[in-house]
Amino acid sequence: MARQASAPALQLDVESFRLILAERLPFAETMGINVDYFADDHVRLRAVYNDRFLRPGGTIAGPVMMGLADAALYALVLSRIGAVELAVTTSLSINFLRKPMPADLVADARMLKLGKRLAVGEVTLFSEELGADDPVAHVTGTYSIPPPESRL
Amino acid sequence: MARQASAPALQLDVESFRLILAERLPFAETMGINVDYFADDHVRLRAVYNDRFLRPGGTIAGPVMMGLADAALYALVLSRIGAVELAVTTSLSINFLRKPMPADLVADARMLKLGKRLAVGEVTLFSEELGADDPVAHVTGTYSIPPPESRL
Amino acid sequence: MARQASAPALQLDVESFRLILAERLPFAETMGINVDYFADDHVRLRAVYNDRFLRPGGTIAGPVMMGLADAALYALVLSRIGAVELAVTTSLSINFLRKPMPADLVADARMLKLGKRLAVGEVTLFSEELGADDPVAHVTGTYSIPPPESRL
Amino acid sequence: MARQASAPALQLDVESFRLILAERLPFAETMGINVDYFADDHVRLRAVYNDRFLRPGGTIAGPVMMGLADAALYALVLSRIGAVELAVTTSLSINFLRKPMPADLVADARMLKLGKRLAVGEVTLFSEELGADDPVAHVTGTYSIPPPESRL
Numbered sequence: 001m002a003r004q005a006s007a008p009a010l011q012l013d014v015e016s017f018r019l020i021l022a023e024r025l026p027f028a029e030t031m032g033i034n035v036d037y038f039a040d041d042h043v044r045l046r047a048v049y050n051d052r053f054l055r056p057g058g059t060i061a062g063p064v065m066m067g068l069a070d071a072a073l074y075a076l077v078l079s080r081i082g083a084v085e086l087a088v089t090t091s092l093s094i095n096f097l098r099k100p101m102p103a104d105l106v107a108d109a110r111m112l113k114l115g116k117r118l119a120v121g122e123v124t125l126f127s128e129e130l131g132a133d134d135p136v137a138h139v140t141g142t143y144s145i146p147p148p149e150s151r152l
Numbered sequence: 153m154a155r156q157a158s159a160p161a162l163q164l165d166v167e168s169f170r171l172i173l174a175e176r177l178p179f180a181e182t183m184g185i186n187v188d189y190f191a192d193d194h195v196r197l198r199a200v201y202n203d204r205f206l207r208p209g210g211t212i213a214g215p216v217m218m219g220l221a222d223a224a225l226y227a228l229v230l231s232r233i234g235a236v237e238l239a240v241t242t243s244l245s246i247n248f249l250r251k252p253m254p255a256d257l258v259a260d261a262r263m264l265k266l267g268k269r270l271a272v273g274e275v276t277l278f279s280e281e282l283g284a285d286d287p288v289a290h291v292t293g294t295y296s297i298p299p300p301e302s303r304l
Numbered sequence: 305m306a307r308q309a310s311a312p313a314l315q316l317d318v319e320s321f322r323l324i325l326a327e328r329l330p331f332a333e334t335m336g337i338n339v340d341y342f343a344d345d346h347v348r349l350r351a352v353y354n355d356r357f358l359r360p361g362g363t364i365a366g367p368v369m370m371g372l373a374d375a376a377l378y379a380l381v382l383s384r385i386g387a388v389e390l391a392v393t394t395s396l397s398i399n400f401l402r403k404p405m406p407a408d409l410v411a412d413a414r415m416l417k418l419g420k421r422l423a424v425g426e427v428t429l430f431s432e433e434l435g436a437d438d439p440v441a442h443v444t445g446t447y448s449i450p451p452p453e454s455r456l
Numbered sequence: 457m458a459r460q461a462s463a464p465a466l467q468l469d470v471e472s473f474r475l476i477l478a479e480r481l482p483f484a485e486t487m488g489i490n491v492d493y494f495a496d497d498h499v500r501l502r503a504v505y506n507d508r509f510l511r512p513g514g515t516i517a518g519p520v521m522m523g524l525a526d527a528a529l530y531a532l533v534l535s536r537i538g539a540v541e542l543a544v545t546t547s548l549s550i551n552f553l554r555k556p557m558p559a560d561l562v563a564d565a566r567m568l569k570l571g572k573r574l575a576v577g578e579v580t581l582f583s584e585e586l587g588a589d590d591p592v593a594h595v596t597g598t599y600s601i602p603p604p605e606s607r608l
Contacts, residue, residue, distance in 0.1 A: 020208070024207065025207055026204040027207075027216065030182060030204060052182060053179065055179075056172070056176045056177075056238060057237070057238050061179050062222050062240075062241045063183075064179065066215060066219070067215030070215050070218070071215075085209070086209050088214075088248065088251070089214045090598070091246060091248065091598060092218070092245070092246050093246075093444065094244050094245075095242070095243045095416065095417075095424050095444055095446065096240065096241055096242050096243065097416055097417040097424060098417065112442050113401040113402065118546060118600070120399050120401060135417075138416050138424070140397065144574070243395055243446060245397060245549040247568065247576050247596055247598065249569040264551065264591065265553040265554065270448070272553060272594070274594065290568050290576070290578065292549065292594060294395060294446075296422070328511065329517065330507070330510065331508060331509065331517050331520065334508060356486060358482065359483075360481075361542050361544070366526050366545045366548070367519065367522060367523030370526070370548070371523070375519075389513070390513050392515075392552065393518045394551070394552055395549070395551045395552065396549070396550050397550075398547060400547065
């Protein structure tokens with residue numbers, strides 16, 4: 001029986017994504033990024049806290065939040081289209097909402113639209129200390145999906 | 153004689169900003185960020201190339217570009233308001249334009265509007281290999297300027 | 305007893321907001337904007353379909369969606385801070401997700417962060433024809449809240 | 457002889473674009489949009505002032521600025537790819553910089569990147585009263601260019 005449009009299947013297993021993170025995205029290791037949850041409709045990544053994240057004021061620097069959000073969108077896109085490593089961000093917008101104290105950062109990503117050429121997703125970032133009800137940042141981002149013939 | 157609105161003065165010298173980068177923003181050191189040029193109307197920062205910047209496809213990862221752009225906006229704001237370290241990004245939008253090959257990244261920041269509470273700036277990112285006529289990304293960002301009484 | 309942070313109260317009734325729309329925002333009338341729902345944690349506005357919304361391809365033009373989303377954020381902010389008409393948008397980002405066919409457009413707005421100086425909200429736009437599960441656009445926007453002494 | 461990448465030619469004449477505005481984009485007429493300048497590397501549109509643009513505070517409403525900027529990007533894209541009316545905005549970000557008093561609004565658009573599938577442009581909006589040195593808003597936007605086989 002045909003799979004329904006409303007039930008997309010996971011196109012990549014979590015272990016394969018962890019391998020991509022570990023071997024192909026060195027900045028993800030620099031940022032201590034781990035995978036907490038990996039499904040076709042929801043991905044959760046975590047940046048394990050490190051003193052190198054800090055900025056003046058004793059809070060976590062914006063680039064850490066942006067890097068984690070971008071990785072979460074990448075994970076979400078690959079969970080839906082498979083190991084198309086050449087998918088690239090075309091745009092990203094972030095609103096910083098609250099200052100994250102020194103603690104792990106968590107990123108929840110969900111898809112807004114998966115098209116043939118573009119995927120648009122949304123990421124909510126929260127601090128393990130503040131909890132999910134008080135997000136520290138909100139991100140939307142667009143990935144360009146390379147056409148099949150250019151994926152090698 | 154009163155300073156004219158059209159002639160803002162530099163409120164921070166480059167050595168003071170380098171000290172903030174070195175001692176207060178550890179991620180900037182992780183990203184190899186240097187100051188090329190530092191004036192009140194134009195700041196140029198550089199991320200010295202490192203293999204850890206790479207992503208699949210052999211190009212530089214988005215988070216490196218976002219981190220460099222954010223640091224350039226921070227530098228630009230401080231060049232105009234002085235060492236107000238607690239100025240924080242409230243939003244940032246980036247459009248990725250071209251894929252940067254392995255080479256230094258350069259960020260040129262200029263102010264669009266400096267208000268009492270918000271500063272809005274624009275950053276053009278280019279790769280030393282492609283040159284300034286073919287920018288690799290374009291960024292706009294907003295910084296919140298803390299009121300004087302809370303800057304202690 | 306102090307009101308709890310988790311229980312914001314509605315600071316403006318829907319009739320007062322309708323009056324602001326009708327008398328103070330003429331473009332809202334041009335766009336056929338109505339209020340469907342108005343609470344402190346959720347506002348829903350509607351743009352009643354008009355052939356003047358169309359663009360090539362027979363779908364609704366982007367500016368109609370942006371105008372409706374901006375009005376929905378304004379409504380949401382006023383529902384929380386009262387009739388502070390001088391609250392102004394400082395930034396807005398929209399991702400267009402699907403093409404809306406000729407039908408009413410609906411905008412659901414919810415608050416991401418209400419601070420003293422800035423409010424950040426999120427709007428999901430959908431077409432009455434496609435339904436809320438297939439949004440046509442996603443918007444985030446920031447409003448600047450004027451300090452009490454400048455509200456007259 | 458092949459045209460050089462650095463010398464794009466105008467792919468649409470201004471009269472053809474004026475016809476598209478007049479016959480295919482009714483909201484542009486509602487907003488009083490005219491073409492001031494139309495070349496392959498720079499387009500300038502104008503929204504002729506109308507009292508219906510006003511919002512509380514006696515300044516011009518955000519949706520007027522967003523609509524004008526979107527039209528300017530559309531004009532710029534068509535100036536470069538020809539009368540591909542089905543080109544659609546995929547994302548747009550605006551930063552509001554200054555409050556425009558009652559006067560004509562002018563939008564200057566220039567291309568940041570014209571690719572095969574996406575075009576990214578930048579728009580500076582200014583008020584005829586304040587002049588181009590004090591822009592009232594800054595916009596970036598992305599248009600999706602339909603593949604040739606779907607342009608009929």
